[in-house]
Ligand SMILES: Nc1nc2c(c(=O)[nH]1)N[C@H]1C(S)=C(S)[C@@H](COP(=O)(O)OP(=O)(O)OC[C@H]3O[C@@H](n4cnc5c(N)ncnc54)[C@H](O)[C@@H]3O)O[C@H]1N2
């Protein structure tokens with residue numbers, strides 16, 4: 001059976017996505033969420049011309065010569081502006097963050113003055129207009145500060161707060177259900193040590209990735225390799241409580257690989273299945289109504305690599321995240337690699353940073369899709385396109401760095 005290209009699979013997944021609703025959250029809870037509407041500044045920052053230093057507000061033309069002696073007529077502190085104006089020959093004592101009084105346009109730092117009673121004398125030259133932050137130099141009222149589709153950083157929420165937004169419109173978090181299938185599976189700490197037992201790991205990685213991408217994750221637990229049981233679990237996951245159902249295991253062609261038949265029997269239209277991808281050939285994806293279903297292979301490394309390539313971008317796209325695609329970065333091979341076959345290969349690898357800023361990458365000796373020790377030790381994936389010829393040390397290549 002012909003395998004679907006990774007690009008085609010990603011395009012079908014992306015095209016299937018519709019964004020979820022909008023909700024408002026307090027600005028202090030908005031970091032990591034995706035902004036759902038453009039955010040305009042509700043006031044100008046700074047709201048008036050402000051002093052950037054502690055010193056004296058003066059008229060620049062009065063201090064063109066050094067020394068210059070001026071009369072101190074009042075004080076302007078942060079939050080307590082001087083009410084009057086500054087005429088020729090006058091100065092106002094001013095502090096950082098205070099409004100520069102009418103008439104003044106320059107602040108002389110106090111280190112460049114001597115004071116005698118209510119008179120100051122400048123001791124060094126200060127260029128006119130120095131040490132004043134002009135009204136609106138950061139942003140003006142009505143300016144579009146943050147665009148819809150932006151995943152809000154810790155820095156963005158500072159800007160949003162400064163623009164006077166106490167609550168922000170963000171995309172609703174996708175609700176995700178995880179189902180793990182396999183008669184052999186036991187939870188960590190719950191096994192008997194029988195030879196066929198495997199301690200589950202997949203859901204932990206999937207939940208961590210999906211949560212990081214903004215999802216609310218519910219683990220629906222372990223399901224045995226029985227069509228009726230898998231169908232019941234799928235039906236429960238499709239009951240309207242979730243936006244996306246993620247399954248792990250039972251994706252391949254063996255007698256006990258029942259995920260595709262179960263999904264289809266529950267009315268899911270699978271329009272992606274069997275990809276030219278390593279690891280992750282049996283990956284499947286489809287939908288029933290508004291609910292999306294992503295069927296991942298059971299092999300732990302396959303499950304995780306597929307989640308990096310498909311689940312994380314999907315969760316981001318469902319929130320309208322403008323940067324939802326997986327980005328590769330350029331690197332160079334540190335060692336030779338063999339020619340590739342028809343499957344796009346995502347090899348577990350380790351990167352080293354050269355002093356010139358370039359990155360050299362070495363694939364792990366074992367690429368077994370069951371080996372979590374190798375996955376955990378890796379810090380990136382080396383991407384090998386379908387039918388890539390053998391590569392030599394120094395050849396350019398593409399990598400996907402891990403972000404945790
Ligand atoms: N004849 C063929 N056999 C296989 C093919 C094929 O094309 N023809 N594809 C292989 C590929 S590629 C993959 S990947 C696997 C995927 O198989 P399944 O999705 O059916 O995975 P399972 O059989 O359920 O499990 C595989 C492996 O992973 C362990 N596992 C399963 N779930 C978990 C979990 N939640 N946590 C940790 N480990 C898990 C399971 O015990 C098995 O050892 O199929 C190949 N076969």
Ligand code: MOO
Nearest residue numbers: 279280281302369
């Ligand atoms: O594609 Mo499977 O994921 O090679 O092990």
